Amino acid sequence: MDVELRGITKRFGAVVANDNVNMVIRGGEVLGLLGENGAGKSTMMNILSGLYSPDEGEILIDGKPVSFDGPGDGIAAGIGMVHQHFMLVPVFTVAENVVLGVEPTKRLGYLDLKKARAQVDEINKKYGLHVPADALIEDLPVGIQQRVEILKVLFREADVLILDEPTAVLTPQEVEDFFSIVRSLKEAGKAIVFITHKLHEILAISDRINVLRQGRITGEGVPESLDEAKLAEMMVGRPVSFTVDKTEANPGRAMLEMTDVIMLDDADERLLDKVSLTVHSGEVVGVAGVQGNGQTELVEAITGLERVASGKIIFDGEDITHASVRERHSRGMAHIPEDRHRDGMISTFTIAENMVLNSYYEPAFARGMAIDWASVQKTAAKYCVDFDVRTPSVFLPAGNLSGGNQQKMVVARELERQTKLVIASQPTRGLDVGSIEYIHARLIEARDEGDGVLIVSSELDEIMGLADRILVMFDGRIVAEFDNTGGKADRNAVGLAMAGAHEGAAA
Ligand SMILES: Nc1ncnc2c1ncn2[C@@H]1O[C@H](COP(=O)(O)OP(=O)(O)OP(=O)(O)O)[C@@H](O)[C@H]1O
Numbered sequence: 106m107d108v109e110l111r112g113i114t115k116r117f118g119a120v121v122a123n124d125n126v127n128m129v130i131r132g133g134e135v136l137g138l139l140g141e142n143g144a145g146k147s148t149m150m151n152i153l154s155g156l157y158s159p160d161e162g163e164i165l166i167d168g169k170p171v172s173f174d175g176p177g178d179g180i181a182a183g184i185g186m187v188h189q190h191f192m193l194v195p196v197f198t199v200a201e202n203v204v205l206g207v208e209p210t211k212r213l214g215y216l217d218l219k220k221a222r223a224q225v226d227e228i229n230k231k232y233g234l235h236v237p238a239d240a241l242i243e244d245l246p247v248g249i250q251q252r253v254e255i256l257k258v259l260f261r262e263a264d265v266l267i268l269d270e271p272t273a274v275l276t277p278q279e280v281e282d283f284f285s286i287v288r289s290l291k292e293a294g295k296a297i298v299f300i301t302h303k304l305h306e307i308l309a310i311s312d313r314i315n316v317l318r319q320g321r322i323t324g325e326g327v328p329e330s331l332d333e334a335k336l337a338e339m340m341v342g343r344p345v346s347f348t349v350d351k352t353e354a355n356p357g358r359a360m361l362e363m364t365d366v367i368m369l370d371d372a373d374e375r376l377l378d379k380v381s382l383t384v385h386s387g388e389v390v391g392v393a394g395v396q397g398n399g400q401t402e403l404v405e406a407i408t409g410l411e412r413v414a415s416g417k418i419i420f421d422g423e424d425i426t427h428a429s430v431r432e433r434h435s436r437g438m439a440h441i442p443e444d445r446h447r448d449g450m451i452s453t454f455t456i457a458e459n460m461v462l463n464s465y466y467e468p469a470f471a472r473g474m475a476i477d478w479a480s481v482q483k484t485a486a487k488y489c490v491d492f493d494v495r496t497p498s499v500f501l502p503a504g505n506l507s508g509g510n511q512q513k514m515v516v517a518r519e520l521e522r523q524t525k526l527v528i529a530s531q532p533t534r535g536l537d538v539g540s541i542e543y544i545h546a547r548l549i550e551a552r553d554e555g556d557g558v559l560i561v562s563s564e565l566d567e568i569m570g571l572a573d574r575i576l577v578m579f580d581g582r583i584v585a586e587f588d589n590t591g592g593k594a595d596r597n598a599v600g601l602a603m604a605g606a607h608e609g610a611a612a
């Protein structure tokens with residue numbers, strides 16, 4: 106099935122999200138869609154899937170114009186979308202989620218789960234998805250949840266699959282598995298639109314690449330004639346530096362000291378197993394590791410989102426082991442959470458409100474018992490300018506921002522304050538290369554102003570580029586430490602430690 110989008114224009118108030126865009130999508134092909142944050146990628150695909158209707162332009166399927174009145178029409182025409190933010194019901198099983206809305210029923214309308222399960226298994230086998238049909242969504246790692254979303258679309262017999270930043274939350278191994286699924290879909294004749302901010306991924310899997318900037322197509326090509334530098338420039342309109350520009354660290358006093366911290370799960374298993382670490386003022390400590398080895402829990406312990414069972418956490422000389430989140434924050438701890446939707450923002454609140462979510466009660470924004478909205482607005486507007494959060498007004502709901510701009514909003518709020526310690530978890534998730542360059546510079550700036558900076562990232566490149574010292578987590582423990590002054594840590598050795606090879610050899 107071939108699809109053509111012709112002259113698509115979509116406006117949101119004063120914002121022109123798509124400006125007369127033409128795009129062709131062919132069966133048996135992967136179209137890579139690239140573009141800076143807010144360029145209009147998700148909007149374009151929401152139009153193709155029938156979720157939004159365009160202000161101008163038309164969609165042709167195999168040469169015939171179609172018009173969609175909602176995602177139901179898109180699906181009926183064979184177009185399915187896996188959204189940037191998952192839309193699964195956590196307490197339902199895989200099979201229940203897959204059939205939601207199109208349930209096969211027995212006579213009298215009872216849900217025929219047995220039939221659903223059989224259909225799920227068939228799709229599973231056909232495309233090598235390996236998803237357990239009876240598992241609860243909430244018990245599955247994100248990589249598998251992702252496949253459930255794909256299953257859902259295939260179950261509805263989609264011929265065109267739109268995948269909006271599917272790899273943003275995947276580990277490198279999961280990305281490999283995901284790519285083999287994409288290849289088998291392609292071989293089966295499906296058309297795939299793949300959106301990502303990772304240039305090496307788009308070069309690896311696409312047959313053709315389209316680049317969007319400010320709502321317009323600014324570049325097209327095939328991977329063979331493109332490289333990362335060319336793509337970056339097409340996207341943001343200027344050359345982008347892929348290496349972090351920084352001087353040698355100048356570590357001072359201990360800002361964060363953790364000693365023998367143990368965190369337990371409901372079954373009393375150790376999520377953190379006697380973790381001890383120090384982050385000094387003026388240094389960036391990077392925590393590397395395969396996702397799921399305790400990094401999330403480490404950050405929860407430091408920021409106070411979860412209780413620890415034993416051990417000590419000292420922040421700039423004060424014991425904060427049992428302090429509240431708010432107390433840690435007001436002592437000068439910044440936190441960029443790994444899941445911006447769960448811990449970083451409230452989508453229905455305005456951008457201005459989100460910018461002061463954890464500081465509205467501070468003197469700068471308080472007027473007696475009330476909030477000084479003029480001051481909030483001024484601050485929010487400044488944060489948006491500094492971090493290039495693209496919005497026509499700070500009084501729009503934060504949920505209207507594009508995914509990357511939501512991330513920039515959260516990072517701005519956390520880094521613009523006076524802080525002593527920055528805990529940054531996946532700080533550049535979903536950001537375009539230009540924004541990554543800026544956020545990295547700001548993190549180094551925080552370091553150079555004397556903050557202790559702890560970065561948790563599943564991107565080894567990010568850790569290698571930013572960190573002065575690297576700690577590797579495996580199975581709830583810190584299993585290795587590397588000096589990365591001048592980028593001298595051995596990448597292979599770090600990788601081996603991540604795979605558990607360094608057990609017992611912690612420095
Ligand atoms: N529902 C909406 N209401 C108002 N404005 C919107 C809405 N959806 C998108 N926009 C605006 O349209 C523009 C394009 O957003 P879109 O989400 O398509 O960007 P994107 O290319 O997917 O970016 P990202 O890489 O950050 O996900 C942005 O300026 C965004 O703020």
Ligand SMILES: [Mg+2]
Binds near residue numbers: 146147148189507509
């Ligand atoms: Mg998007």
